[in-house]
Amino acid sequence: MKIVNKVPKSNPHLHLDLIKSGWIPMKEPKNVMSAILLSIPFMIVAAFISIGIINIFSSIALSDFGFTSDSISISINLGIIFLLVLLIILHELLHLIFIPHFIQSQKTYIGLTLFGGFVLTEEEISKSRYIFITIAPFMIISIIMPLLLGAFGLLTPTLKILIILNAMASSVDLLNLLLIIKQVPYHAILKNNGTNTYWKQRINGQVADENNIVMNKEV
Template structure:
């Protein structure tokens, strides 16, 4: 595992080598901004799912977030910034934990950029594991966590906000899963060349 603040760039020589070895590149957004725009519908869907889960096991209202029909009260302090920063780290660590042998891997990268945190691996992993790696932060933080915390009575408004922020921030992850499921057949392995994803059928 390597820690660095720059996302690894696509290597043209590696691209040609992968193509020569029967790897097929996925059709993906050309830039981070394009991915963000395309993921907006999933941002709304993720938020609705998390709100629904919170509402089943606890309560959720606009007033908890400092909003009402006649006023808006939003307080941003150092504590809130620390919570958000911690959420970003937790989100990326959950991606990382599901990558096989990530500690020993020299092809797995983690870091922070202007767009937030990232985890990227150029190791070869199965399609099913790739999906697990991609959706783990959304499922654990925005679906399982509110259920657990509500059952033990510590699902506070601050945690609810963080859960919803994570749900919306996971929209690009869900977009990636949709692209993967619609393009890549079963019994395949995947790898990355920088941010570009490739797949190949297993024997």
């Protein structure tokens, strides 16, 4: 695992090698801003899902966000900033820990940018594992956590806000989930070259290549 301060760029030479080896590029947003814009509908849906789960146990009102009938009050203090940073770190760690052998991997990266945190791996990963890695933060923080906290009566206004913010921040993850489900066959593996994603079909547990069949390593 490597800690970096910017998202690794794709290698054009590796791109050609991957294409020659039978890897198929996914159709996906070309940059971060395009991904964010395309993920806005997922942001809305994810927020409503978390709000719906929270409402099972505890009401949620605009006053929890500082809105009242006659005024808007938003207070920002060091405690809130710390919790937001902690949320970003937790979100990315939940991506990271489900990547196979992430500690020993020299092709797995974690870091922070102006757009938030990121985790990226260039290891070969099965489709099912890739999907789990993609949606783990949303499922754990914005679905499972409010269910558990709500059952024990521990849903405070601050936690409600953080849970909903995480759901909204998971919108790009949900967009990626849809792209993977629509484009990648079930028995396939995925690999990244920077932010570009590729897939290759597996046949009877093996990876299909142009000229031969090679055994896929365990993922």
